[in-house]
Amino acid sequence: MAAAHEIETRPWAEQLADDDGSYRAQLAYLFERSPFYRGKLAAAGVGSAGDAGGLARVPDLPLTDKEELRRTRTPRNPFGAHLCAERSELVRVYSTSGTTGTPSYIPLTAGDLDNWVTGSARSYGTSGVAAGERIVSTYNAGPFAAGAALDAFDRLGLCHIPVGTGNTERLVRAIELLEPEAAVLTPSYAAHLVEWTAERGFDLRGSSVVRVLVAGEPGGGEAGFRAKLEAGWGARVTEAMGVGDIGVSLWGECEHQEGMHLGARGFVHAELIDPDTGGAIPFDDGASGELVLTHLHHRAAPLLRFRTRDHVEARTSPCPCGRTGPRVRCIGRTDDMLLVRGVNVFPSAVREVVGEFAPRVSGNVLVRPRAPGPKQDPPLPVSVELARGASVDSELADAIRDRLREALAFQAEVKLVPWGSLTRSEYKSRLVER
Numbered sequence: 483m484a485a486a487h488e489i490e491t492r493p494w495a496e497q498l499a500d501d502d503g504s505y506r507a508q509l510a511y512l513f514e515r516s517p518f519y520r521g522k523l524a525a526a527g528v529g530s531a532g533d534a535g536g537l538a539r540v541p542d543l544p545l546t547d548k549e550e551l552r553r554t555r556t557p558r559n560p561f562g563a564h565l566c567a568e569r570s571e572l573v574r575v576y577s578t579s580g581t582t583g584t585p586s587y588i589p590l591t592a593g594d595l596d597n598w599v600t601g602s603a604r605s606y607g608t609s610g611v612a613a614g615e616r617i618v619s620t621y622n623a624g625p626f627a628a629g630a631a632l633d634a635f636d637r638l639g640l641c642h643i644p645v646g647t648g649n650t651e652r653l654v655r656a657i658e659l660l661e662p663e664a665a666v667l668t669p670s671y672a673a674h675l676v677e678w679t680a681e682r683g684f685d686l687r688g689s690s691v692v693r694v695l696v697a698g699e700p701g702g703g704e705a706g707f708r709a710k711l712e713a714g715w716g717a718r719v720t721e722a723m724g725v726g727d728i729g730v731s732l733w734g735e736c737e738h739q740e741g742m743h744l745g746a747r748g749f750v751h752a753e754l755i756d757p758d759t760g761g762a763i764p765f766d767d768g769a770s771g772e773l774v775l776t777h778l779h780h781r782a783a784p785l786l787r788f789r790t791r792d793h794v795e796a797r798t799s800p801c802p803c804g805r806t807g808p809r810v811r812c813i814g815r816t817d818d819m820l821l822v823r824g825v826n827v828f829p830s831a832v833r834e835v836v837g838e839f840a841p842r843v844s845g846n847v848l849v850r851p852r853a854p855g856p857k858q859d860p861p862l863p864v865s866v867e868l869a870r871g872a873s874v875d876s877e878l879a880d881a882i883r884d885r886l887r888e889a890l891a892f893q894a895e896v897k898l899v900p901w902g903s904l905t906r907s908e909y910k911s912r913l914v915e916r
């Protein structure tokens with residue numbers, strides 16, 4: 483396994499001390515350059531960088547919401563009032579997919595872009611891929627920040643083979659002929675490929691791929707789902723995660739698979755909050771909450787306490803790979819979280835529990851809430867897809883329902899559906915249908 487870089491193994495306390503200095507400088511920069519944060523912090527009673535103090539006091543500052551940034555965009559400033567750099571300083575502008583309307587823009591200076599690629603290279607490098615190896619990628623980056631993640635592969639000294647999304651034939655041919663050691667794709671696509679190749683008699687387990695790097699959606703860290711991918715690919719599966727507005731790939735998992743290390747250490751500061759109250763949650767081993775990130779060295783459009791909407795579980799125990807600092811495992815999107823009689827339910831957690839019933843089930847699930855919004859009255863309808871050739875069996879449905887109640891403390895109404903009836907995705911899976 484490739485040795486962890488010196489920066490990645492330095493004592494976390496040293497890193498935090500450095501980050502404290504970076505944070506204070508970042509705050510001074512925001513007060514000087516950011517109309518958005520000057521106004522927002524003044525409204526919170528913080529009139530200067532000195533008033534705000536250091537990293538230890540970051541939980542006292544207000545959170546930043548994506549919607550809030552969106553509201554400050556104007557035709558004259560399409561980036562929003564958090565833009566701190568001159569247009570002439572920008573070297574790259576990415577767009578987000580704009581799930582709620584028009585896309586938002588993510589501007590970067592040359593330094594920002596370089597930091598993004600450095601953090602990304604560390605995050606992907608954590609998986610164990612090494613210089614001289616080949617990696618096949620399946621992202622259609624286009625206008626999206628994922629393009630900068632692809633730059634990380636060059637930085638790592640890998641031979642990058644982009645094949646894009648939506649052409650499984652081309653992907654399988656590239657694996658067959660170019661013999662990459664690694665593949666990077668969404669967990670949904672990785673699962674789809676296991677089925678696709680099995681149906682066509684292609685031996686994915688016998689292929690050259692020994693590392694599958696999954697990113698783009700939660701799932702790669704779910705034990706059952708991961709086991710299924712590893713068995714299907716005959717490869718080690720590790721995950722990586724980024725947040726478009728903050729950095730393309732910030733976290734990456736090592737071969738010990740104990741949560742994703744912060745590859746972007748030194749560039750961002752991570753916190754946890756309760757998504758309902760916004761209150762800070764200590765970043766302790768086993769704690770869970772919404773991930774909140776603060777830029778430490780950003781120039782174009784730095785963000786302070788940005789709500790990522792990713793719900794994560796924290797790990798702080800030492801990792802055998804030697805990398806220090808916090809690790810996270812993403813449980814799901816805060817937006818996908820349902821509240822069944824006061825209990826938080828993540829569709830990805832439902833999928834993980836249902837996965838325990840393999841090989842009787844395919845592993846595909848669809849949660850079908852009856853009411854709009856997060857609050858649901860029990861029982862919550864869950865469609866569970868059977869394995870190929872399996873027939874509907876009411877005892878199995880009851881066993882899944884009981885296991886969901888035991889593991890996740892909510893009442894489900896489990897409906898078994900035939901193999902192939904839930905949609906497969908070459909990109910990201912939808913686990914909720916309203």
Ligand SMILES: [Zn+2]
Nearest residue numbers: 736738801803
């Ligand atoms: Zn590790």
